[in-house]
Amino acid sequence: NAGVTQTPKFQVLKTGQSMTLQCAQDMNHNSMYWYRQDPGMGLRLIYYSASEGTTDKGEVPNGYNVSRLNKREFSLRLESAAPSQTSVYFCASSLSGRQNTEAFFGQGTRLTVV
Amino acid sequence: AQSVTQLDSHVSVSEGTPVLLRCNYSSSYSPSLFWYVQHPNKGLQLLLKYTSAATLVKGINGFEAEFKKSETSFHLTKPSAHMSDAAEYFCVVSRDSGGGADGLTFGKGTHLIIQP
Numbered sequence: 611n612a613g614v615t616q617t618p619k620f621q622v623l624k625t626g627q628s629m630t631l632q633c634a635q636d637m638n639h640n641s642m643y644w645y646r647q648d649p650g651m652g653l654r655l656i657y658y659s660a661s662e663g664t665t666d667k668g669e670v671p672n673g674y675n676v677s678r679l680n681k682r683e684f685s686l687r688l689e690s691a692a693p694s695q696t697s698v699y700f701c702a703s704s705l706s707g708r709q710n711t712e713a714f715f716g717q718g719t720r721l722t723v724v
Numbered sequence: 725a726q727s728v729t730q731l732d733s734h735v736s737v738s739e740g741t742p743v744l745l746r747c748n749y750s751s752s753y754s755p756s757l758f759w760y761v762q763h764p765n766k767g768l769q770l771l772l773k774y775t776s777a778a779t780l781v782k783g784i785n786g787f788e789a790e791f792k793k794s795e796t797s798f799h800l801t802k803p804s805a806h807m808s809d810a811a812e813y814f815c816v817v818s819r820d821s822g823g824g825a826d827g828l829t830f831g832k833g834t835h836l837i838i839q840p
Contacts, residue, residue, distance in 0.1 A: 614767075645830075650833075652814060652833055653828075653830040655828075700767065715760075715767040718765075718766075
């Protein structure tokens with residue numbers, strides 16, 4: 611029972627490089643999310659996808675793009691990485707966007723931009 | 725708009741003593757509230773959730789939380805701390821989604837330290 615799987619777990623990028631963070635869930639969830647976690651800031655929503663084929667901006671979308679490839683997969687792309695994007699990134703999914711459904715989280719991707 | 729305030733960034737207790745992690749929220753509507761735990765270098769795990777049923781909610785590992793609407797609080801408690809409880813704890817409120825899926829609003833976290 612894998613749940614939410616993120617790859618890679620660790621990544622170091624040079625400023626200006628691009629990369630894609632991958633996320634897949636096997637729980638047949640409709641909604642998926644990308645968060646970033648910074649010290650003392652909690653988790654902040656970057657983008658979310660309410661259902662297959664839809665994506666919307668969250669609190670901190672600048673510098674990122676997303677693709678909901680199918681129901682299982684939701685990727686996050688950094689087109690031109692900046693040091694300010696050094697963070698831990700978490701993918702999450704939930705059965706629906708209804709208010710009382712909890713989210714399930716992946717193990718995180720620790721990204722360093724130098 | 726919604727917000728969550730965790731009143732303590734760090735809490736230190738001795739093993740075997742009670743734990744209290746404080747959380748206040750604001751919400752335009754009746755909220756759903758959650759507590760998540762994050763152990764070092766791990767993802768987040770749901771401890772418990774409140775969804776307008778019983779105001780006292782029991783979770784995993786002996787944790788519970790009480791929803792108090794008059795105080796807009798959702799404090800997390802445990803009668804007796806264990807060394808394995810050392811972790812980061814997040815109080816979370818669901819957004820005013822109106823049925824849409826736009827994620828959760830996180831508090832900034834409380835780091836729980838357990839002294840032997």
